[in-house]
Amino acid sequence: MEEINLPTPIEPIVFRGHNFYLKRDDLISHDFSGNKARKLHYYLVNDFPHIKKLVSYGSNQSNAMYSMSVLAKLRGWKFTYYTDHLSEYLKINPHGNYAKALENGMKISCHSEFISESKNKEILKQVQYDDGTLFINEGGRDKEADFGLEIMAKEIIDWQVASSIQRLNIFLPSGTGTTALFLQKYLKEHGIKVYTTPCVGDAAYLVQQFSLLEEDTSLYPTIVNPPKKWHFGKLYKEHYKIWLELQKSTEITFDLLYDPIGWQVLMANLEKLDGAILYVHQGGLLGNESMLPRYERRFKDGNEDN
Numbered sequence: 192m193e194e195i196n197l198p199t200p201i202e203p204i205v206f207r208g209h210n211f212y213l214k215r216d217d218l219i220s221h222d223f224s225g226n227k228a229r230k231l232h233y234y235l236v237n238d239f240p241h242i243k244k245l246v247s248y249g250s251n252q253s254n255a256m257y258s259m260s261v262l263a264k265l266r267g268w269k270f271t272y273y274t275d276h277l278s279e280y281l282k283i284n285p286h287g288n289y290a291k292a293l294e295n296g297m298k299i300s301c302h303s304e305f306i307s308e309s310k311n312k313e314i315l316k317q318v319q320y321d322d323g324t325l326f327i328n329e330g331g332r333d334k335e336a337d338f339g340l341e342i343m344a345k346e347i348i349d350w351q352v353a354s355s356i357q358r359l360n361i362f363l364p365s366g367t368g369t370t371a372l373f374l375q376k377y378l379k380e381h382g383i384k385v386y387t388t389p390c391v392g393d394a395a396y397l398v399q400q401f402s403l404l405e406e407d408t409s410l411y412p413t414i415v416n417p418p419k420k421w422h423f424g425k426l427y428k429e430h431y432k433i434w435l436e437l438q439k440s441t442e443i444t445f446d447l448l449y450d451p452i453g454w455q456v457l458m459a460n461l462e463k464l465d466g467a468i469l470y471v472h473q474g475g476l477l478g479n480e481s482m483l484p485r486y487e488r489r490f491k492d493g494n495e496d497n
Contacts, residue, residue: 225474
């Protein structure tokens, strides 16, 4: 089975004159994308002799889509992935997560209305309970993600103790919020507070996602709102600028979808976090293959429009 490099290292970094620690989950695996390796860990270490097919849904450049295609290939499962649209350009010029997932044998099914949760609950339910079919929610938002994230929480606790850090805050950007939720669940009793910011929807969306996995609201991470509304996947000059600045300052490559939002929100709210700050690098770098050319076409550098 695919090698998962655990525990992932935690490194000190300096950004804009502030000291941080960085959880390098981008180094967890060559084929599994950062936190997706954590969410799918349960399926990597257990046997599922009755499963013949994996089904999921989401965006057509999803990191989770690619990681699930790797899982299916390793397990010898068929993999069908539903998305709401595919552009003609992407169909003709496959790239990024989409291209790699296709190489792994993914079959993609496009339905313009599929991602509408209310309209498709019954469809998803029928798929989920087909004999021999494993259904995984968008982004790996499933209770089984608890397994890998409990391991991650233990890594953080062990590191905190070994480093003699008294007060520790965790910060990470969220899509479905699954990683932040389960980290807070296991870190709360150790006095570690998890902060997150919504990248796909708003705070209400994140709370809704949390509630699908955990009823106890006392275990929810603290949500920090972005300073403005950013539409997920749209290009913003400020995102590109901070991404370039992070790479120059830390010599570490970050994701172009989530990390620019995460770091902007973190830097704007440093006074709210009392103690050491550990930022979780959740990987997703394969997505940069499609995002970076878009940014480079639109902006000459971090300051000028093309």
